[in-house]
Amino acid sequence: MTPADAVAPGRGAAFAVATAGARRLSGAAGLAGAALVLLVLLGPLGALLAHLDPGAVRRALTAPGALQPLVTSVEASAVALGVLAAAGTPLAWAMARGRLPATRAWETAVLVPLLLPPLVIGLLLVFLVGPTTPVGEGLSHLHLSASNTFFALVLAEVYEAAPYYVLGAEASFAAVDHELEQHAALLGDPPARVFRRVTLPLAAPGLASAMAMAWARAIGAFGAVIVIAYHPYGLPMQIWVTLESGGLAAALPYALVLLVVALPLPLVAYLWTARTRPQAGADAGEPPAVALAGRWRR
Amino acid sequence: MAAVTGQVPAVAGTAGASPRPVLHADVTVERRDLTVTADLTVPGGDLLALVGPSGAGKSTVLAAVAGLVALRRGAVRLGDEVLATGAAGRRHAGRGVALHHRGVGLLAQRPGLFPHLDAAANIGYALPGGARHPRVRELAEQLGVADVLAARPDRLSGGQRQRVALARVLAAEPRILLLDEPFTGLDAALHLGVGAVVAGEVRRRRVPTVLVTHGLADAQRWADRVVVVDRGRCLQVGDPAALVREPATARVAALVGYRAFVPTEAVVAAGGAAARVPRGAATLGIHPACLVVGDGAGMPAPAEGGAVGHPGRARAVTAWLQGTVTALRAVGAGTEADVVLPGGAVVPVALGPAATAPMPGQPCAVTVVGAPWFDAAGCLLPVGPPGVAAGLAEPPGVAAGLAEPPGVAAGLAEPPGVAAGPPDSSGLAAGPGDRP
Amino acid sequence: MHRRSKRMRLVGAGVVAGALLLGACGGGTSAGTSAASSTAQRRAGTADVAFAGSLLKVDDEVVGPAFQRATGYGFTGRGGGSLGLAQEIASGEVRPGVFESVGAAPLAVVGTARSPWYVSFAASPLVIAYNPEGPHAATFRAAAAGRLPLARVFEAMASPGFRLGRTNPATDPQGQAFVMMVELAQRDLGLPPSIVQRILGPGAATGGTGDVGQIFSETSLEAHLQAGQLDAASAFRSQAVQLHLAYVPLPASIDLGDPADAAGYAAATVVVPGTGSSPARTVHGTPLVIDVATVREPGQSPADAAAADAFAAYQLSAAGRRAYAAAGFTLLPETVHGDGAAVPPAVLAAVRSSR
Structure with missing residues (x-):
C-alpha cells in the first residue's frame, strides 16, 4: 500500500465529514430561514393571542347581538362564494382550455380587481352600481340596492375574492391533462359528462383550495366593503367600528372570531389537497418497481 | 387479405359476426x-x-x-x-x-x-x-x-x-x-x-x-x-x-431492418442477359438475418468482394463478401459475431450452432443470401426476369452452382412447412433472428 | 409523533417571537416627511405633528410646507381620528411633538403631564353638502343663496326617497355632530319634532341605529356625494371648501361652530350605541373647536421640542390663521387653556399678537 493510498481514505472521510457538515449547516440555515418566515407570518397571530383577554372575549361575544356580524359575514361570504362557483368556474375552465377569444385579455380583466387597491374598487363600484347609475336603476327595479345593503356587501366581497378564485380555478383546470378529457370523449362521453366525470374530479383539490382562498378573501374583505357596504356590519366592519369607538382591546375578540371562522375552510382544503396530491401525478412517473404480477408469468 | 396467421390462436365466434365497414x-x-x-x-x-x-x-x-x-x-x-x-x-x-x-x-x-x-x-x-x-x-x-x-x-x-x-x-x-x-x-x-x-x-x-x-x-x-x-x-x-x-427503396430497406448497404458491382439480369453495372453505382442491401459467416474454407473468395446475380431470382441475389470479425459474443444458445463489411458497416450476424466460429480480427467469408440491389437513386433493381418470384431461402440445390460454403444451408434452414408455403406468406418473418 | 411535537414547539416559538417582534416595533406610523425647501436657514429639529383627519389637507399641503419655509425646521404630519390619535399618544405608541385636535376631549385623554396647556384658535362648523345635479338641488341652491327658508332644506331631507349620507356616530365626531345639528335645527327652525326621525331614521339620536343606509365611512362619504349617488351629505365647511362641494351654510346656533353658542349646543344629545362590550353613552353637543398643543415626551430631543414649539407658534401666527381661514375654518379669538405658565414664550407672543 502506498502512502497515498493510506492517506486517501482519511482524506475521503474528512471530505465526507466536511460535506456532511456543510449539508448540516445549509440545513440549519434553511431551517432558520423557514423559522424566520414562520415567525414573521405568525407574528400578528401571536400578538393577537398575547393581547386577548379571555374575559373581554367572553363579554364581547355574549353581548346581545354580538354574533350578528358573524352571521352576516358568513352568509354574505357563502353567497359570494356561490356566485363565484357558479359564474367563475365556467369562466376559469374556458380560460384554461383557451375556449375564449383573447384569453390573455380575459386573464388581465380578472386580474384587475387584484391589482387595484380594494378601496379603489369600492370607489369605482360607487360609480358603477350607485343608486343613480344605470346599473343601480336596473337593480332598483329588482328591489335591490348596492349601497349599504346585504347585496352591496356580497358584491364587494365578490369583487375582492373573484381573482383568487378564478385564477386559482384556471390553474387547477389547466393542470388537468387534456389528453384525459380526450380519452373520456373517445370512450363516448359528451362534453358535459367529461367535465363531470374527469375534469371536475381531477381539478377538485385545486378548486377547493381556490375556493378556500376566495372564502378567506371574501370574509375578510374590507376595503371595498367600507365604501359601499358600511352596513350591515360584517366582521371586518365590526372590528373597524369597534376599534374606532372602543379601542384595540374591544376589537380584538372580533378579530379572533374572524380568524376562527375564516381559517377552517382553507385548512381543510389544504389538507385535502395535500392528501390527494400524489395521485395527481399517476401518469408522470413510474412508481417504485411493483412486482409484475401478470398471469402469463406465473 | 384477412388471412389469420397460425400464430394467432383461433377464436371462436367469427362466423356469426356481421361484416364490418371498411x-x-x-x-x-x-x-x-x-x-x-x-x-x-x-x-x-x-x-x-x-x-x-x-x-x-x-x-x-x-x-x-x-x-x-x-x-x-x-x-x-x-x-x-x-x-x-x-x-x-x-x-x-x-x-x-x-x-x-x-x-x-x-x-x-x-x-x-x-x-x-x-x-x-x-x-x-x-x-x-x-x-x-x-x-x-x-x-x-x-x-x-x-x-x-x-x-x-x-x-x-x-x-x-x-x-x-x-x-x-x-x-x-x-x-x-x-x-x-x-x-x-x-x-x-x-x-x-x-x-x-x-x-x-x-x-x-x-x-x-x-x-x-x-x-x-x-x-x-x-x-x-x-x-x-x-x-x-x-x-x-x-x-x-x-x-x-423486396423493399422498394434503400430507405425502406433501412427502415425494415437492413443494416448495411455495400457498394459493389451489380449483375443485372434483364431479359435473361446479365449485364455488369459499374462498381459503386449499385448497393447491396444487407439484412443481418440473411448473412452467413464462414471461415472461408472452400469459398471461391473474390479478390475484393463481389456478388453474383442469380438469374433464377426476381430481385435478390446471393453474394459473397469479404468481412472481418471484430467481436464474438454469446447470444442465447448460439453466438453472434460483429462483422465489418466492405464499406465499413458493422453488422451483427448470428452464427448457426454448426458454424465454425472465426476468430476476432480474422478475415472471414460472408455470404449474403437473397439480398436486394439498389441503383444509385436507391431504387430496387431487377435481377431476374420480372414476374419470377421466389422465397428468400434457397433450397440447397439452388445455390449449388454458386459453391456455397458449408454451413450456409444449416444456418438458414427453414422449417419445411414455411418454405413450402406460398411465396406471399413465407419469408423473413420466419427467419432465425425473429423466431421467439 | 416526535415530528409533530417538534412542529408544535416551532409554531409556539414563532408565535411568541412574533409577538415580541410586534411589541418591539410598536404601532406603525404612516408619516410622510417632506424635505425642507428652505428659504430660512435649515435647522436641526423636526416638528412631528399629529392632527385630526379633517385637518389633514390644510396641514399637510399648506401649513406644514409654509412652516418649513418660514422656520427651517423639518415637518412630519400624521392624520387620524382625534380620539384614536389621543389614545395612541397616551399609550406611548406614537410620540408627536404637536397635537391638533377637534374638541377638547381628546386632549383630556392625552393628559396634562404631556400637554399641560392648549390654545383654541379655530372652529369647524358643520354644513350640508349637496349634489348639484340631484332632484332637490334647486331647493338647496335657493336656500344657500337665502332665497328660501332653511327649513325647506330639512323638509326636503325628510322627504321619502331622499338619499342622505352621514358618518357613523359611534366612531366619528362629525357623525354625532350631524345628528345633534338636526335636533337643533328642529328646535330652532320651527320644524315638527317627528322630522328628526324622518330625516335620520328611527332612533338615530336615542341609541337606535337610525337609517343605516345613510352611514358611510369618513373616507368615502364625500366620494359617494361627488359620484352623484347621494342627494346630500354631512360635511365640515372646510371639507366643502377644499373639495369644492356645493353646500348650504347653517346658522351659528345650529352649526356647532361657535363657542359662544356652547350652551345652546349642549341641549342636543345623541346616544351612541355601545359596540361589543362597551356600553351605550350619551354625548352632549359641544362646539367643534380646533386646539393646538405641544406634547412633551421624556427623551424628546431639545431640537425637536424647539421645532414643536415653533410649529405651535407658527400655527397661531397670522400666516397660520390665514391658511385655516382660506381652508374654510372659522377663526376664533385664540384662548389659552390649562397651565398658562407652561406656555412657551414664542407661542404666547403669537397668541398676544392675534388679539
Whole structure:
C-alpha cells in the first residue's frame, strides 16, 4: 500500500465529514430561514393571542347581538362564494382550455380587481352600481340596492375574492391533462359528462383550495366593503367600528372570531389537497418497481 | 387479405359476426415541423401496421383518424359514414363527427388512465354499471390485470397501466381500433398474450385496426399489411414478408431492418442477359438475418468482394463478401459475431450452432443470401426476369452452382412447412433472428 | 409523533417571537416627511405633528410646507381620528411633538403631564353638502343663496326617497355632530319634532341605529356625494371648501361652530350605541373647536421640542390663521387653556399678537 493510498481514505472521510457538515449547516440555515418566515407570518397571530383577554372575549361575544356580524359575514361570504362557483368556474375552465377569444385579455380583466387597491374598487363600484347609475336603476327595479345593503356587501366581497378564485380555478383546470378529457370523449362521453366525470374530479383539490382562498378573501374583505357596504356590519366592519369607538382591546375578540371562522375552510382544503396530491401525478412517473404480477408469468 | 396467421390462436365466434365497414382514411395533417399524409384502407377485422422511425408521423396519423387533430385535406370514412373531412385554412377541427360519437378506441402511447379511478373503474368507464360490469373482470383476466383491479393507476407498473388502458379501450367496443405502441413495457410472454387478445378481438368483432409500432417484428407477427412511414409519407405498403424481401427503396430497406448497404458491382439480369453495372453505382442491401459467416474454407473468395446475380431470382441475389470479425459474443444458445463489411458497416450476424466460429480480427467469408440491389437513386433493381418470384431461402440445390460454403444451408434452414408455403406468406418473418 | 411535537414547539416559538417582534416595533406610523425647501436657514429639529383627519389637507399641503419655509425646521404630519390619535399618544405608541385636535376631549385623554396647556384658535362648523345635479338641488341652491327658508332644506331631507349620507356616530365626531345639528335645527327652525326621525331614521339620536343606509365611512362619504349617488351629505365647511362641494351654510346656533353658542349646543344629545362590550353613552353637543398643543415626551430631543414649539407658534401666527381661514375654518379669538405658565414664550407672543 502506498502512502497515498493510506492517506486517501482519511482524506475521503474528512471530505465526507466536511460535506456532511456543510449539508448540516445549509440545513440549519434553511431551517432558520423557514423559522424566520414562520415567525414573521405568525407574528400578528401571536400578538393577537398575547393581547386577548379571555374575559373581554367572553363579554364581547355574549353581548346581545354580538354574533350578528358573524352571521352576516358568513352568509354574505357563502353567497359570494356561490356566485363565484357558479359564474367563475365556467369562466376559469374556458380560460384554461383557451375556449375564449383573447384569453390573455380575459386573464388581465380578472386580474384587475387584484391589482387595484380594494378601496379603489369600492370607489369605482360607487360609480358603477350607485343608486343613480344605470346599473343601480336596473337593480332598483329588482328591489335591490348596492349601497349599504346585504347585496352591496356580497358584491364587494365578490369583487375582492373573484381573482383568487378564478385564477386559482384556471390553474387547477389547466393542470388537468387534456389528453384525459380526450380519452373520456373517445370512450363516448359528451362534453358535459367529461367535465363531470374527469375534469371536475381531477381539478377538485385545486378548486377547493381556490375556493378556500376566495372564502378567506371574501370574509375578510374590507376595503371595498367600507365604501359601499358600511352596513350591515360584517366582521371586518365590526372590528373597524369597534376599534374606532372602543379601542384595540374591544376589537380584538372580533378579530379572533374572524380568524376562527375564516381559517377552517382553507385548512381543510389544504389538507385535502395535500392528501390527494400524489395521485395527481399517476401518469408522470413510474412508481417504485411493483412486482409484475401478470398471469402469463406465473 | 384477412388471412389469420397460425400464430394467432383461433377464436371462436367469427362466423356469426356481421361484416364490418371498411375504414378509409385519406388524411393530410399539418404538424409543426412536418406535413403528414397517409391514405389507408383497412377492412373490418384487418390489422394494418404503421412502421417507421420516431417522429415519422405514425402517431399523428392515428390522432387524425381519432379526430384529435384537424385534417388539412382528405377525409376519414367508416363505410359510408364520413367521420371527418379536411378543413383547409381553418384553425379548429370543427368539421366531423364529435369525438364521443366516433366510436374510436385509441390506445395512446401514454396510457392516459384516469388517476382518480381504480383500474376496474377505468376499464369499465364506458360500460353501463362501470366497474361492476362483468366484462371488466373478463378483460382484466384475459390481459392479466385481474389482481390489480382495485388499485389506482399510480400503484400500477408501466406494463399494467398499458394493459388496463387496453382493456378500457376494448371494453368500449369501438368501431375503429387505433393502437399506438401497445406492446411497450411488456416482456416477451406478456407481449404474446396481449397481442393474441388484441388479435382475437379484432378478428372476432371485425374491427378495422391500425397498429403503430417501431418494431417490425410486431408488425409482421400481427398485421395483415404493413405501411412503412417516413417523414410524414407512406413509402411502401405491402404484405409483411414481401415488404422485407423486396423493399422498394434503400430507405425502406433501412427502415425494415437492413443494416448495411455495400457498394459493389451489380449483375443485372434483364431479359435473361446479365449485364455488369459499374462498381459503386449499385448497393447491396444487407439484412443481418440473411448473412452467413464462414471461415472461408472452400469459398471461391473474390479478390475484393463481389456478388453474383442469380438469374433464377426476381430481385435478390446471393453474394459473397469479404468481412472481418471484430467481436464474438454469446447470444442465447448460439453466438453472434460483429462483422465489418466492405464499406465499413458493422453488422451483427448470428452464427448457426454448426458454424465454425472465426476468430476476432480474422478475415472471414460472408455470404449474403437473397439480398436486394439498389441503383444509385436507391431504387430496387431487377435481377431476374420480372414476374419470377421466389422465397428468400434457397433450397440447397439452388445455390449449388454458386459453391456455397458449408454451413450456409444449416444456418438458414427453414422449417419445411414455411418454405413450402406460398411465396406471399413465407419469408423473413420466419427467419432465425425473429423466431421467439 | 416526535415530528409533530417538534412542529408544535416551532409554531409556539414563532408565535411568541412574533409577538415580541410586534411589541418591539410598536404601532406603525404612516408619516410622510417632506424635505425642507428652505428659504430660512435649515435647522436641526423636526416638528412631528399629529392632527385630526379633517385637518389633514390644510396641514399637510399648506401649513406644514409654509412652516418649513418660514422656520427651517423639518415637518412630519400624521392624520387620524382625534380620539384614536389621543389614545395612541397616551399609550406611548406614537410620540408627536404637536397635537391638533377637534374638541377638547381628546386632549383630556392625552393628559396634562404631556400637554399641560392648549390654545383654541379655530372652529369647524358643520354644513350640508349637496349634489348639484340631484332632484332637490334647486331647493338647496335657493336656500344657500337665502332665497328660501332653511327649513325647506330639512323638509326636503325628510322627504321619502331622499338619499342622505352621514358618518357613523359611534366612531366619528362629525357623525354625532350631524345628528345633534338636526335636533337643533328642529328646535330652532320651527320644524315638527317627528322630522328628526324622518330625516335620520328611527332612533338615530336615542341609541337606535337610525337609517343605516345613510352611514358611510369618513373616507368615502364625500366620494359617494361627488359620484352623484347621494342627494346630500354631512360635511365640515372646510371639507366643502377644499373639495369644492356645493353646500348650504347653517346658522351659528345650529352649526356647532361657535363657542359662544356652547350652551345652546349642549341641549342636543345623541346616544351612541355601545359596540361589543362597551356600553351605550350619551354625548352632549359641544362646539367643534380646533386646539393646538405641544406634547412633551421624556427623551424628546431639545431640537425637536424647539421645532414643536415653533410649529405651535407658527400655527397661531397670522400666516397660520390665514391658511385655516382660506381652508374654510372659522377663526376664533385664540384662548389659552390649562397651565398658562407652561406656555412657551414664542407661542404666547403669537397668541398676544392675534388679539
